[in-house]
Amino acid sequence: MSGTTHDFYLGRGPGAEWLGSVRLGTPDSRWLDEITRAWSAGAFACLVTVFLQVTQAEQAGEVARGDSGQWPWRWPTSHGTDYVHAFDEGAVWTAQRGERWSARAGVYVPPGPGDQPLVFPHGRATCGYTGIAAADTTARRYGPLLGATHRHDLYQLALRILADLTAPAGPGTPSAVDALRGLLPPRLRYAVTTDDAAAELEIEVFGYRDGDLAAEETVHALSLLPALYGWTDPAGGPPRFGVRVLIADEQRHTTHPVLADPRTRTVLTSR
Template sequence: MSTSTTHDFYLGRGPDAEWLGSAHLNSCACNGLDEIEQARSEGGFTTLVDFFLHAAEIDKAGEVTHPGREWPWPWPTSHGTDYVHAFDTGVVWTAIRGDRWSMRAGEYIPPGPEENPLVFPHGRDTCGYTGIDAADTTARRYGPLLGDTHRHDLYQLGLRILADLTGPPGPGAPDALDELRAQLSPHLRYAIAADESAVELEFEVFGYRDGDPAAEATAHALAMLPALYGWTDPSGGPPRFDVRAHIADDNRHTTHPVLADARARAVLTAY
């Protein structure tokens, strides 16, 4: 599947870090990132980032925002960005999808007991999402799979989730997606209804017999989707979307005959 990625660049880490620009790159438009990750000085890092942003702009490899311009993302901090690259203490750190600083000079760092939560400067004062009664807040926690789905409407988001759940895993799949798929049987089939008026995705899961105890675990796993592809708001603001999960009974395939065939993995409808 062809995907794009979002990137932010900083000097330093924490609330006082200096933003050096951002890029929304097309798939496979990552030439130069490896060199940036190997920078060993602030000046070298700044020069490489500036060169990378100008090259991506000239090559039309994506949408580029230079420092001094308006913050490009609808999310207010870099927690919603796929990859955040920051030069700090003589080395380049990378945080992937708002999780933690998991890469140092391009090398993976396992999680440790004393890691501090990610803190970024505010790129904007409010959440820029519209049309879904979004609350004005910078306190949100953005899901690790939000990234390149931030422009999707509910129907497009449903299609993306179906592909992520039922398609073959691609190289470099986010850990959060691998963990979700691990909780779902590969033999399951899904009917998803996108209800735009309720801003809700309704999942009906096929493949379990009535009373199967594993069905409850599947419903619980699907209920985590809003936190992965959207946001959670400690102050009680509305989510990006809600999920309802139902386990189909043994005869339910009669209304979705395509799902009677075990080779058919998913179907999406809209109200």
């Protein structure tokens, strides 16, 4: 299930009480608006409890409750969650994917010297995953498209990326996808090969003439994929996956016969 992830806390900081989490299949702004306007800790906790119960009963998302003690995400703290909501100092504060507490009672709060650091209790000491599923350090900067794809293996992830690159834009398209598409000419076609052993996507791009300088811009844009669908690690740790981008020459279609048909936009194979 794709969608947005949300965590709920009483208090902020390492001693905050985790009330629960949800991955919503579709936005439910009515409930979330009510929650962000809660006037007391008790009202906030009650609204969160009812919201999680309704979401589970209506099968509108995946729910985890704090009293179960079962942290649902592969990232170890809420730094990797799309939206974090915490009742503290008389109001509900909201932070987006590890950025900062940017809203109070649903109203934007500009950055300032009094900002409280974004610190969360550990949902787990380590996620215990390696390779493409690894997410075991809070130092990483999680990408905006990780939450919707964190359960994908490399082949599934490649399918999702190709769909994001080539599908028509529509309501609900993540802004990060729109921004990426804006860097890529729509005429381009892609042949992607997954390499599980290396956790790497080889992306061959068709649509440029030999020596076209714009090809370098495409190479740069596609090199952003690991940061968008995974993370960056200031400490130099391994990415979720790597990419190797190749620009096909004008005769490459003769050795890649599927792409000889100009109506074919993408090809995906495994090594």
